[in-house]
Amino acid sequence: MRGQRALSLGLGLALAASPCLAPTAFARAQQAIASRVDGRTLVADWQARGPVDVYLATRPDGPLAQARLIARGVRSGHATVRAGTSPRPYLRLRDRADGTVVTVAERWLPLAQGSNFRDLGGYPAADGKTVRWGLIYRAGATPLLTPADVAQVRGLGLATMVDLRSDEERRLAPTRLAGQVHQDAVPYSMMALFAGAQGGKMPSNGGALYRQFPTLLAPQVRLVFDRLKAQAGPIEYNCSAGQDRTGFMTALILAALGTPRAVILRDYDLSTALRRPEWEMPKIDAAKASDPVAKMFAGYQANPAMARPQPLHDPDGRPFLASAMDEIDARYGSVEGYLEKVAGVTAADIAMLRKAYTE
Structure with missing residues (x-):
């Protein structure tokens, strides 16, 4: 689909804009991106030195206790999440190496009849x-x-x-x-x-x-x-x-x-x-x-x-x-x-x- 191709391109450029660091240098989840596979599926990709817990939230801040744990101790730097478009999903990545939390969301809002949002x-x-x-x-x-x-x-x-x-x-x-x-x-x-x-x-x-x-x-x-x-x-x-x-x-x-x-x-x-x-x-x-x-x-x-x-x-x-x-x-x-x-x-x-x- 045109929208999916555009989204992949947009996210790829966003990732390329981030500083490029060697994976062994990471002290927290880095270069995190989120992209939509279909109307109800998001994928998250990141790089980290160790395991990462993945949470799904409806807001980009607030305590993790208000978010839903999706996957625990992920080492692959990749997770698939079932999530709709409303309310807007945010993925929160907790790096177990130091407890830091990185938030990531879709850059492009997948509106059926919207443009460039x-x-x-x-x-x-x-x-x-x-x-x-x-x-x-x-x-x-x-x-x-x-x-x-x-x-x-x-x-x-x-x-x-x-x-x-x-x-x-x-x-x-x-x-x-x-x-x-x-x-x-x-x-x-x-x-x-x-x-x-x-x-x-x-x-x-x-x-x-x-x-x-x-x-x-x-x-x-x-x-x-x-x-x-x-x-x-x-x-x-x-x-x-x-x-x-x-x-x-x-x-x-x-x-x-x-x-x-x-x-x-x-x-x-x-x-x-x-x-x-x-x-x-x-x-x-x-x-x-x-x-x-x-x-x-x-x-x-x-x-x-x-x-x-x-x-x-x-x-x-x-x-x-x-x-x-x-x-x-x-x-x-x-x-x-x-x-x-x-x-x-x-x-x-x-x-x-x-x-x-x-x-």
Whole structure:
């Protein structure tokens, strides 16, 4: 299945992003990944020096007494677990060598009619820590979720969803989660957003467009980081495809948490495998499309090539996102400098975010 192949690719890239250590050096379970075999089966893989106890939990933290012991003293670094999709399963690996517990979950949420919905947990962060699972999610639009999908997302306990899309996109493809999860958005017109920078024409995707993101998306950056600083609970943010505006926002969040840029770029590239364009926008009748944004999306839907996610690289192979990060480095010196200038995120805020969202 396409979703299973994409999930395997995504998890493989996530594993490759972790530091590579010799197995004999492990003092705890390392490089843990979880992948879904089918609707009710998860597999976990890890590396450890000795036996590991495997627990199944419905939350990524809390005492192990609240989790269910699945397998005791596993030495193979592999376990198969029967688990559904709702409530979301978390695997907790207790290394008997030192008693430490490592949490791992699926990066990609297996929604039947969702696109590119995934967790930022497990990535390396500052001071040898990792990003906490179950607190920060990125996604594509959610206008066509099934009732089961809605229930699965509700089970994440989201405190807020920040919609990075324009007014036109939100009108064309209202989320199925309206009324289910608190919604936040910055009102703007897609046409107005690009009027000055693109001469009023809809831009083509690429590094040149991404270089404008630090300026064009500054209000959205302030909103997302205000919500992160509030620590009200898990947060999700999305645009239409969950790759461009969402990819830029993800890069800022991970950079603030101390994730290496190479890992950030690997996460960005997962969108090509994990997008499901058919679920990002309801079908638009081109003959009835009344505004340029609707006509643009109708044109995408009429183009067979756009039914497949396109690689996010310029012709020379350079990731689009790298151009946005270069622009930040050139103009602000660093992501931290940019966040302080445009979003009021101070050094003390960065320290607080790392304490709240890494472990």
